[in-house]
Amino acid sequence: MALAFVTSNKHKFEEAAEIAKRHGVDIVHRAVPYAEIQADTLEEIVIHGAQEVSASAGGPCFVEDAGLFIDALKGFPGPYSKFVFLTIGNAGVLKLLEGEKNRKAEFRSAVGYCEPGGKPVVFSAKCVGKISAEPQGKGGFGFDPIFLSDGGEGKTFAEMTTELKNKFSHRGKAVEAVVKWYKEEKSLKSGKK
Amino acid sequence: MALAFVTSNKHKFEEAAEIAKRHGVDIVHRAVPYAEIQADTLEEIVIHGAQEVSASAGGPCFVEDAGLFIDALKGFPGPYSKFVFLTIGNAGVLKLLEGEKNRKAEFRSAVGYCEPGGKPVVFSAKCVGKISAEPQGKGGFGFDPIFLSDGGEGKTFAEMTTELKNKFSHRGKAVEAVVKWYKEEKSLKSGKK
Numbered sequence: 001m002a003l004a005f006v007t008s009n010k011h012k013f014e015e016a017a018e019i020a021k022r023h024g025v026d027i028v029h030r031a032v033p034y035a036e037i038q039a040d041t042l043e044e045i046v047i048h049g050a051q052e053v054s055a056s057a058g059g060p061c062f063v064e065d066a067g068l069f070i071d072a073l074k075g076f077p078g079p080y081s082k083f084v085f086l087t088i089g090n091a092g093v094l095k096l097l098e099g100e101k102n103r104k105a106e107f108r109s110a111v112g113y114c115e116p117g118g119k120p121v122v123f124s125a126k127c128v129g130k131i132s133a134e135p136q137g138k139g140g141f142g143f144d145p146i147f148l149s150d151g152g153e154g155k156t157f158a159e160m161t162t163e164l165k166n167k168f169s170h171r172g173k174a175v176e177a178v179v180k181w182y183k184e185e186k187s188l189k190s191g192k193k
Numbered sequence: 194m195a196l197a198f199v200t201s202n203k204h205k206f207e208e209a210a211e212i213a214k215r216h217g218v219d220i221v222h223r224a225v226p227y228a229e230i231q232a233d234t235l236e237e238i239v240i241h242g243a244q245e246v247s248a249s250a251g252g253p254c255f256v257e258d259a260g261l262f263i264d265a266l267k268g269f270p271g272p273y274s275k276f277v278f279l280t281i282g283n284a285g286v287l288k289l290l291e292g293e294k295n296r297k298a299e300f301r302s303a304v305g306y307c308e309p310g311g312k313p314v315v316f317s318a319k320c321v322g323k324i325s326a327e328p329q330g331k332g333g334f335g336f337d338p339i340f341l342s343d344g345g346e347g348k349t350f351a352e353m354t355t356e357l358k359n360k361f362s363h364r365g366k367a368v369e370a371v372v373k374w375y376k377e378e379k380s381l382k383s384g385k386k
Contacts, residue, residue, distance in 0.1 A: 033232045037228045038276075073285070076277070076280035078232075083271070088267075088269050
């Protein structure tokens with residue numbers, strides 16, 4: 001049974017498949033909908049999601065969630081980044097930070113893995129940076145145009161090539177963590193036979 | 194089997210019990226936790242919640258959710274009002290509206306009712322008003338100090354007595370709707386016997 005990435009976002013799946021391939025792991029795309037709960041942390045959201053989808057997946061699977069956590073705004077927009085992007089957008093976030101010196105922010109990603117009847121396993125990763133003074137760049141999506149990754153030489157995520165962005169990407173790191181762990185687990189299990 | 198209001202908020206229960214009593218309906222308080230999903234509407238959240246709690250409640254029950262929907266901010270903070278209040282707060286919302294002439298806003302409430310194995314029934318209510326220029330009053334909670342109800346004579350929810358606030362309250366109206374419906378349903382069923 002192949003490892004399934006359950007997501008409605010085809011682009012996310014393609015990114016992940018690329019990473020998995022590098023580690024010699026095949027993943028398949030499943031777009032079954034599942035409930036994302038309201039919670040303070042991404043980890044709680046993916047634990048709940050992974051348990052829900054594993055019941056119907058018939059094999060090992062994982063879900064992923066990500067968000068932008070801004071220091072001066074107590075972690076806002078955090079787990080509700082998509083909704084906040086679709087309502088107040090980049091302009092709203094920049095307005096909230098007007099006159100604010102502390103522009104520290106993190107993009108965080110959490111992956112929840114579960115097998116049918118099993119206990120969920122969680123992988124977390126982040127990309128530390130800050131919020132730019134104004135939007136820069138046309139690439140990426142969501143808050144990418146206002147996020148400057150540490151070490152990114154003043155480029156926002158929206159100004160980077162996909163290859164460069166993936167070097168910093170919170171999601172890339174979390175997906176890599178689950179894939180590497182899965183490969184290790186599988187080889188341990190087959191070693192025991 | 195008494196009608197149960199499932200909420201972790203004792204204050205919400207007391208308000209509801211008062212309303213139910215006026216209609217000759219007894220309600221009981223149950224504080225079992227349940228998952229609130231992420232959704233664009235309060236109605237989706239309470240449908241999911243009511244179905245989840247009814248499975249363990251052993252009898253008829255309802256859950257409630259509320260939020261502040263600001264016109265110029267495309268419905269922000271909406272279903273995520275609690276998180277937004279705890280992060281950017283009233284000050285953040287006022288900052289987002291700086292220079293904005295359209296200050297229309299609504300407090301909305303949705304109640305989801307369900308019986309074990311039954312289909313959920315939803316009741317919605319709202320209170321139309323606008324966002325004040327600055328916080329006024331010390332009463333209430335959440336966004337009450339910046340919400341001016343239409344017909345409220347320039348008082349925010351935080352400046353009203355509980356009695357007056359309940360006259361306008363979105364939650365009061367939604368709870369009253371479920372209680373009246375429940376009473377009607379019960380009398381129809383007993384009439385059929």
